[in-house]
Amino acid sequence: MNIIKVPENIKNERIDSVISLSVEGLSRNSLKNRIDVLTVNGKPAKISKKVSNGDVIMYSLDRLPEMTIEAENIPLDIVYEDSNVFVINKPAGMVVHPAAGNYSGTMAQGIMYRLLDTDSGFSEDDSRPGIVHRLDKDTSGIIIAAKNTETLEFLSEQFRSRTSSKTYIAVINGRLPAKKGTIESRIGRDRRNRKKMTWQTERGKSAVTEYRVLKEWATKSLVALSPKTGRTHQLRVHMLMMKTPITGDPVYARKTEGYSLMLHAYKLRIQIPGADGIIEFRAPVPERFKTAILNLSDRG
CATH class of the missing domain: 3.30.2350.10 (Pseudouridine synthase)
Known part of the structure; x- marks a missing residue:
């Protein structure tokens, strides 16, 4: 049996929302299908019941079937x-x-x-x-x-x-306040939408991103992003925090404008067995970036 004491900052919130916030990787929909026993303050309750700070939730879940990997002959670049x-x-x-x-x-x-x-x-x-x-x-x-x-x-x-490092390139909506800088915040699960992460939380983990502007156009910019921590959706959330969401982001941008997510892991620096020192690996800039940059440059 699992026990959650509802924290002080929660008031009049559904039980499934409170539990999913407390358990990493457990969505409200998954919880609905797996809940077995559920009580609030010792009394049976429905998952839709609303609770507030000080309430005690006790619950148990049906076990998930073990996940196995079936080998597939898939082309890999x-x-x-x-x-x-x-x-x-x-x-x-x-x-x-x-x-x-x-x-x-x-x-x-x-x-x-x-x-x-x-x-x-x-x-x-x-x-x-x-x-x-x-x-x-x-x-x-x-x-x-x-x-x-x-x-x-x-x-x-x-x-x-954190002795390895990654660099991404991204097309973002708008312009950042400086040519280069560092963004710091906490990042945690969004209480209202489990598919999203947010910087507007006291319960999240520290997140740090360095950025550098590579090119600017009238309404968009090309930037290099270097995450110094590895939080879920970190770069996407930090760009939204700066009011410059990544172009084509289906979760954090208001409109995709016909773009797919314009985020590409361009470079990885890491040591591998048998090699002396750090090696740098790069992934070629994809066609969607080349097309976007060409179109944006034509517009000025």
Whole structure:
């Protein structure tokens, strides 16, 4: 049985909203399907009941079936490969690993296929074989994956200690206040929309992004973004915070204007096993960026 004491800053909020805020990765819809026992202050309650600070919620959930990875022969744009790593240029629209609504055609399944009959140490019982970090479905660009468990730990430690670094390029709506700068905030789950993250929270985690303006047009800018932390939707939220949402963002921009998400992981600097020092990997600028830049330049 799980217990939540409703915090002071919550008043007249639905139970499913309170629980989903407290449990990372648990959506209100998933909660609705999995709730087993639910009480508020010792009395049975419906998930739609509203609670306030001081109320005590007790609940239990049905267990999810174990997620397994089915290897699939999926084309991957591999920009570098050796005995320990894949470095992949992920296209926009590809999901990194299976999750609700995306059980096939993921990058992880393509990696698993390439690791069949090897001594990787991974199996189909691993939910994210070789996956060190991830990119959102609509974000394209560079991503590194491990071919064995030893390399997975070696790479993961660099992300944990922040000795690796990533640089993205993005087209944004409007202009930033300076040619370069640093954005700092807390980022946490949006209480009203679980699909969104927000900087307007006291419960979020510290997030830091450095930016540099590369080109400006009348209504848009091309920028380089370097996240110093790895929060969900960090770059997208920080650009919204600056009132310059990423062009084509289906979640945070009011209008997509016919664009897809204009965010691309352009560069990754990291050490790999057997190499001396840091290596820099790059993913080519995608056609959607070239087309957008050409069109914006023609308009002036």
